[in-house]
Amino acid sequence: MKIGLLTSGGDCPGLNAVIRGAVLNGVKTYGHEFVGFRDGWRGVVEGDYMDLPRTKVRGLARQGGTILGTSRTNPFDGPHGGPENIEIMMERNQIDAIVAIGGEGTLAGAKRLADAGLPVVGVPKTIDNDLQATDYTFGFDTAVSIATDAMDRLRTTGESHHRAMVAEVMGRHVGWIALHSGMSAGAHAVLIPEQKVSMEQVAEWVTEVHERGRSPLVVVAEGFIPEGFEEVIHDKGTEKDGRPRLGGIGEYVTQELERITGIETRNTILGHIQRGGAPTGFDRVLATRLGLGVVDMVHDKEWGKMVALQGTDIKRVDLSVALDGLKTVPQERWEEAKVLFGR
Numbered sequence: 574m575k576i577g578l579l580t581s582g583g584d585c586p587g588l589n590a591v592i593r594g595a596v597l598n599g600v601k602t603y604g605h606e607f608v609g610f611r612d613g614w615r616g617v618v619e620g621d622y623m624d625l626p627r628t629k630v631r632g633l634a635r636q637g638g639t640i641l642g643t644s645r646t647n648p649f650d651g652p653h654g655g656p657e658n659i660e661i662m663m664e665r666n667q668i669d670a671i672v673a674i675g676g677e678g679t680l681a682g683a684k685r686l687a688d689a690g691l692p693v694v695g696v697p698k699t700i701d702n703d704l705q706a707t708d709y710t711f712g713f714d715t716a717v718s719i720a721t722d723a724m725d726r727l728r729t730t731g732e733s734h735h736r737a738m739v740a741e742v743m744g745r746h747v748g749w750i751a752l753h754s755g756m757s758a759g760a761h762a763v764l765i766p767e768q769k770v771s772m773e774q775v776a777e778w779v780t781e782v783h784e785r786g787r788s789p790l791v792v793v794a795e796g797f798i799p800e801g802f803e804e805v806i807h808d809k810g811t812e813k814d815g816r817p818r819l820g821g822i823g824e825y826v827t828q829e830l831e832r833i834t835g836i837e838t839r840n841t842i843l844g845h846i847q848r849g850g851a852p853t854g855f856d857r858v859l860a861t862r863l864g865l866g867v868v869d870m871v872h873d874k875e876w877g878k879m880v881a882l883q884g885t886d887i888k889r890v891d892l893s894v895a896l897d898g899l900k901t902v903p904q905e906r907w908e909e910a911k912v913l914f915g916r
């Protein structure tokens with residue numbers, strides 16, 4: 574078989590480890606051949622790909638980013654998009670299957686193509702950890718570990734100046750990175766998209782912490798909506814696909830805290846630092862296992878599915894199950910963390 578791999582959506586530490594795992598299993602176990610489409614679905618609709626021999630994936634497990642490049646191209650758009658055109662491209666290039674490595678948008682495209690009869694499967698990726706049917710996505714552990722390290726540093730400078738510190742992390746729709754990095758760094762408040770909290774409540778937690786002589790640390794996910802607001806606060810316009818460009822709520826929280834509490838407060842936006850660089854050991858192992866597993870699934874011709882981590886096992890699940898809403902932070906996980914806030 575000749576299998577085409579693509580990486581699509583935001584990049585994520587571990588993408589290269591998936592590619593390596595897939596190629597090594599395919600070449601060593603089955604004698605399959607691999608190609609890599611450039612820049613996500615763009616490479617598929619334009620038939621733009623590179624050969625991926627075993628030598629091309631050497632040492633890739635530890636390398637951040639994606640050697641294939643990524644984009645947010647829709648495989649159904651443009652004169653060469655859609656299942657009929659993609660089928661013609663596959664036949665012309667003798668490509669037998671497509672493995673789409675991406676988040677919910679990429680996998681929605683993969684599902685529609687599989688529903689139209691194309692041999693397509695998925696591998697879940699996102700630092701946000703918001704995909705259903707998989708316990709964790711690779712990239713999440715790396716993002717949490719980078720954010721934890723940054724917050725440890727914010728705490729020492731905050732303590733020295735008796736300031737409150739605000740750290741804004743990624744998390745457009747869900748607060749997994751905020752919850753885990755906040756818990757890990759000992760944050761005194763964690764603000765996430767799933768939970769409406771008033772700025773007065775946050776100010777109360779911050780004041781309590783300050784009064785017992787500590788430097789308060791507030792972690793806020795970029796998609797947090799404070800009580801009294803209907804929509805996420807952002808001031809950087811929108812992307813081409815209409816998504817608001819986030820990264821700004823931290824500034825609002827900082828200004829409001831300083832205004833209400835009178836405590837000098839500083840804001841740090843971690844941004845894309847959370848997505849860059851080498852994956853953690855956990856993410857390398859998870860991504861490698863997903864890469865190994867997806868090739869077994871392709872070999873068994875189980876189209877329209879993705880590989881997923883369930884417990885400690887790599888399982889095969891229908892893309893429809895994985896795409897049935899986002900995996901948000903449950904109420905009980907928030908209540909559990911809340912015990913650590915404030916006094």
Ligand SMILES: Nc1ncnc2c1ncn2[C@@H]1O[C@H](COP(=O)(O)OP(=O)(O)OP(=O)(O)O)[C@@H](O)[C@H]1O
Nearest residue numbers: 581582583645646647675676677678679681682699
């Ligand atoms: N229902 C759909 N059908 C076909 N293509 C889609 C669909 N939904 C999204 N896409 C395409 O997939 C691209 C990638 O999706 P998106 O930008 O959400 O990234 P993602 O794979 O979800 O990763 P991220 O975690 O960065 O959001 C979108 O820009 C869009 O072009």
Ligand SMILES: O=P(O)(O)OC[C@H]1O[C@](O)(CO)[C@@H](O)[C@@H]1O
Nearest residue numbers: 583699700701743744745819848
């Ligand atoms: O700046 P970009 O690449 O458009 O992506 C930003 C988004 O991608 C993610 O990192 C992953 O979905 C989100 O947390 C964030 O909102």
Ligand SMILES: [Mg+2]
Nearest residue numbers: 582676677678
């Ligand atoms: Mg998405």
